[in-house]
Amino acid sequence: MAIAALGQLNTNELPSHGSRSVDCFEKLEQIGEGTYGQVYMAREKGTGEIVALKKIRMENEREGFPITAIREIKILKRLNHENVIKLKEVVTSPEPEKDEQGRPEGNKYKGGIYMVFEYMDHDLTGLADRPGMRFSIPQIKCYMRQLLTGLHYCHIYQVLHRDIKGSNLLIDNEGNLKLADFGLARLVAKDQNANLTNRVITLWYRPPELLLGATKYGPAVDMWSVGCIFAELLQGKPILPGKDEPDQLNKIFELCGAPDDTNWPGVSKIPWYNNFKPTRPIKRRLKDVFRHFDPLALELLERMLTLDPSQRISARDALVAEYFWADPKPCDPKSLPKYESSHEFQTKKKRQQQRQQQGEAAKRQRLQLPSQHSRLPPIQQSGQPHTAQIRPGPNPLMHGSQPPVPAGGAQVHHYGKHHGQSGGPNRYPSSRGCQGSSAVGGGYGIGPYPPQGRAPSYGSSVMPGGGPRGQGGWGASNYPQGGPYGGSGPGRGLNMKGGNRNPQYGGSQI
């Protein structure tokens, strides 16, 4: 069996009788918990190399190996770029796995499957959520430029990420930012025109066309999410924290204006437009709401948060925007300060512990327990909210070089066309076919997004049905129920994950 050399990708030579065992790694600490599975920091026993192990969740899989994992592996094998996370290999645990108490875990598949990634010290949400954390403008420019470079690369290779958000942007202590979590990603050929699901992208970062029910879309969906991240970095908190889909649309309209056939030709033909078209005119207020931003930042943001996807700026054009050329320039990633590792999962856990301690302290106080308790140290508060103010960083080394100009010149480039790809999930191999394959290739302060954790920032509801109702579901009565995608609402899971995280084989739109 051929095993990939350390740091190399074993793309073509799949082992004939299984991949390496997870026993080649020593798990050190859990660093992530997603819809998809747990993520661990681990050490390769032979070499001492630190990696991230992402366990593929199998417990709920009736149909064998999850399609999202197959897709993530398949897509990551295609991609090889410094701003895209590297999948080093896939390893298995052939024996039934044990839980922390040593009991066998009850999944149907009697082994475990892990993706092995290069290890990254932080995710953007975890990093931003560190107490007292402030990103400087050169630092924001540096991260944004890397995000756009990675995304531009994906789009060139016809990959839509479909889940751009802070916790999926990984950062190492060299200041490198990489796109991760391709579990919702999709390959789309330009010349194909298949329907895709609109139940993707975490709610707060989901573009209006998906919320209105579009099933033909392209890379512009990712650019909306990038706009939300950009504004969030500058503002210090998420800018569109909707409670559910109708509320999300409501917030978008209040900020970006109401869509109509003038500012977005064809919008009235999108399936759910009539259910949601506002009953009164709403002006775009983006310039006003973010008037304190640098004018060049605002200009770029305007082009990212453009309602009409065909007029939204592409990653390629964003990279050559004047914002990245003007002073202060993006800093050199290596000049960025090094921080202790911070992942969203860890900061969230710390905060939970603190809340628990606070609760216990309050309870004790109420019960007037003896003085032993009053000697306990005061509970530390973490995750102080960022202010909107951005100060220059402590060491804003200017980046001498110009922003990378992607191939094809600097012509203005929008997403004029919707793309799609035919060919459903049945193209993917069954679980047996996957087994044993090595895959290779290729100012917050609010932090870990408490579900429905924040008050709406943009005024009243404009929804004809009176706006959001209920929590984390298809709240408003006029939101299509039992539509083509059925199922759960956006509040599922801790991260308000979008829709079909684990679409089963046979679904028509993915």
Ligand SMILES: Nc1ncnc2c1ncn2[C@@H]1O[C@H](COP(=O)(O)OP(=O)(O)OP(=O)(O)O)[C@@H](O)[C@H]1O
């Ligand atoms: N290569 C890595 N290095 C370090 N940390 C990682 C790595 N990959 C993932 N993580 C951590 O684990 C978290 C979850 O990973 P990932 O998003 O890939 O899993 P997921 O199950 O798809 O999660 P979600 O449902 O939140 O999208 C990330 O936010 C990050 O903090």
